[in-house]
Amino acid sequence: MPSGEPLWKLEQVTKTYLMGQVLVTALQETSLEIAEGELMVILGPSGSGKTTLLNLIGGMDVPTEGKIFYSGESLEKADEKRLTAYRRDVVGFVFQFSNLIPDLTALENVALGAALTQRPLSPEKVLEEVGMADRMGHFPAQLSGGEQQRVAIARALVKNPRLLLCDEPTGSLDCSTGKRILELLERANRIYGTTVVIVSHNAAIGRMAKRIARMSSGRITSFSENPSPVSPGEIEW
């Protein structure tokens, strides 16, 4: 259980999809609380429901059953407009594949995120912070995978979101590049106080979080506390 008052609360959330003629249950009666400023890692094999859970927390989808609260406000019945506003103002996403816009330079991709909110951070400064100061004018095609992911993190951070949701952010990167990305996420949590939720199938990543949730077959099977999280640089996989 987080120490502070939870800002996000999921109660008995179930999500089912109709795939063709088969009803697939991606998430079953799952409850979860996330406190503001927390860094949490959700671990599980592929198909365990991690991404579905992340999408529900991020307002990309609504549950079939159960409740989701953000700051006391219910999200499960929010309409498309409200969910868009929630994603715009509260959430920052980092995906496994950077999903940068190929027709915009690194700086412009970040500025695109900044354009969405009232009080964004400076795109140049955020890019400097992620170590991309000298690559601002480059297009995604001119950047390596790790660099693209750093720009994607900058694009999420520039909105100054309360919650940063990262779906397998190191999934497509080699170990050393992956560690640098995790360091950036940890830094965002430490310096800006951004709540960070990372989902991964890589159990080693769990060592950087204070709290770890484990998933299997659409359910959270356990929560564990880590009294002494380590710096991502010390993690090996």
Place this chain on the structure above:
Amino acid sequence: MVKSPLLNKLFRTIHSTRGPFFGVVAVVAVGLSVFISMVAVSDNLLRSRESFYRQTDFADLFFHVVRAPEGVVEKIAAVNGVCGVSGRIQKDVSLFRPDGTRATLRLTGFRLPMENELNRILVQKGRLFENNPEGGVLEILLNPQFAKANGLRPGSTVSVAAEGKEKPMEVVGIAASPEFVYAVKDAASVFEDPSGFGVAMMSLKQAQQILDFRGSVNQILVRIVPGTDLNRLRKEIRTILEPYGNLADYPQKDQISEAILRGELEQLRVAATFLPSFFLGLATLMQAVFLGRLVKAARTQIGLMKALGYDNGRLMLLYGGYSLASSGIGGGVGIVAGYGLARVFTRLYATYFNLPRLEAAFNPRSAGLGLALTLALGCLAGLLGARFILEIRPAEAMRLPSPRRTVKLFLEEWPFVWERLDLASRMSLRSIFRNRFRSAVTFLGVLVSIGMLVVSLFTRDSVESLFDRHFNWELRYDLLARFASPVKSSELLNLERLPGVLRVEPLFELPVRLTFRGRHEETVVFGIVPGQSFFGISDHRNRPRGLPVSGLLLDWNSARKLGARPGDILEMETLLGKGPSRKDRLTVAGLCRKSVGRVSYLDLQTLNSILQETGLVTGAAIKTGWGQSLKTERAMTGMINVSSVISRQKEREYMERNLAYMNLSVAILVAFSSLLGLAIIFNASALAFSERRRDLASLRAMGFSRGEVAMFLLKENLLLLAAGTFAGLPFGRLLSEGYARAVRTDLFSFAAVVFPRTYLLATAGGAAFSALAFFLGLRSLKQLDVAEIVKARD
């Protein structure tokens, strides 16, 4: 039996991309239906013309003389190269209608039996006239348009003024004549109401009696041995006819009805090449672009199939099959729609052209040609679009594609411009220049559809402006009265006394032959008084001008044919048909231009002195009080020497009523151009959407609303749409000019006039296409599964 998996894949690909697929099908179908219908109508017209001319033995050469003895026919028949001659009489007389108005009837006498005569007629209703009918009744056959317009049928009786006497005549039938396929009095009367001009066919014997032409003829028709030198023969026959007052001679192609029919066929030929080439060309490009995108999107699948052992040829066949399928379906629909259209147009032509066997027949040649053309273009599009298959290496295709390459634009070198652009515009501009071929096709498509919208609407503008110029500026009288033969101008006093008449101005219409440096031109000279106010005269640049103090104001078209310029001296021979022919030399004082017909102007007094006469006129232009012209026209009923009266207002009303053909083709063209624009935009939007799905999903995940993302998507198309529309307007103007030039004839000075209204309507079309692009984007965005796309590999 198990179908080939590749064939299954082809069907499924078509099904999953059915929107753009049918967009291409629509454009191919439109292009082919225009082609098929125009070729079919033109074939129908040509075929029925050929069969009609052959059946009736339409003459090769026409000679008009004042009066020649019938025996001259044998003399001409003996000329080497001549294989058939007919002598006959033709003269215009007045027909009095029950409502007091009059019409012009061209009485034409035919020798009986008709079997060996030229320009025979084909009886469509009733029976043929006889040489000696019972009780000496004057029997005539009428052309169907005139009979219909005047409610005349076999058994009706009409009253005609011939040689100063009123004579009753009995209509015994309705007949078609090869020289009146399009019944029109002369080149200046192309716009005249068919109820005001008709053809009365009767036996030569009766015609000679009532027109006081016993034993004489005034027209010689000649059929020549194929391959004979036409000019030599014309010269030889002219010499034989010299003593009888040569008035005019012309070959079949210059005969007025044939000239109008040829003009129409030429228009159809232009339309059959001009319009379908745009549609089919664009359909090919659209197919190539869309196929290219399909191949790129299926890169992994193609790599996999290559890894499995499929060779380039079979894979090219699979994707090429996609464009062949759209061409095949489009071609099939186009052929069916083309014949539907051909039937409509043929029926419409049948109301204007009296060709007895004009019917819409299925023409396997045009269908086969059209289908072969679309399939060939389908193959070309298939090759162009599927060529990327050759570049795909199986091992590379399995790996995640790297982000699309983008380079900096020249615009980025100008920070004062670039920095003012928002991110969506920067994205769009870069995307446009990255996908140059695709952008070029969208731009071209919009440009052509906007251009075509302008062309579709311009014909209305041009005809309206031509009407306006002709009826409001060139002709300002209310009635034009023509006398049966020249009269003294003092006779005009009788007209001035008629009720409702405000002002009468004299006119002498003199047919002449102009000669300059060995070139001849037969035309009409209007003798008018200086300071007259009923004929608006303009120079060759359409600027108003007056009658010169001395010399001839030469028609621009005639000047062009003769190669004469102001200051040159021409020889003029009068061809009045009454009295001796006179020759004189005249200086070209200036050039003039009329929107309908060809007319040169001369001072009335000078004209009289050339004829060695004084104060003669052949007609009068009359201005009546408001709403009085019908009253005045009726009051002229009793004046036997007045051969015809033309009402400007009636002529205009008739023309405006008869724009059905034009309105129909304008409506069809507008529909087709809009369809082209819609298909282009639909496909461009579908392509932009499918290519940017991941980008758009990322934007949605970041928190951009659907509307905002749709705007991102629209901006790219909007820039191309705006550029295409902007360039499409002058392009449309150019096309209009080209089209006007291609269909311009000696009879019509068809100027390309485009009203601002047309540009506005075409721009509105562009705006409608943009709105459509936006809504298509919005609709696709609603179906976008954001969560699924952002986490997927590709």
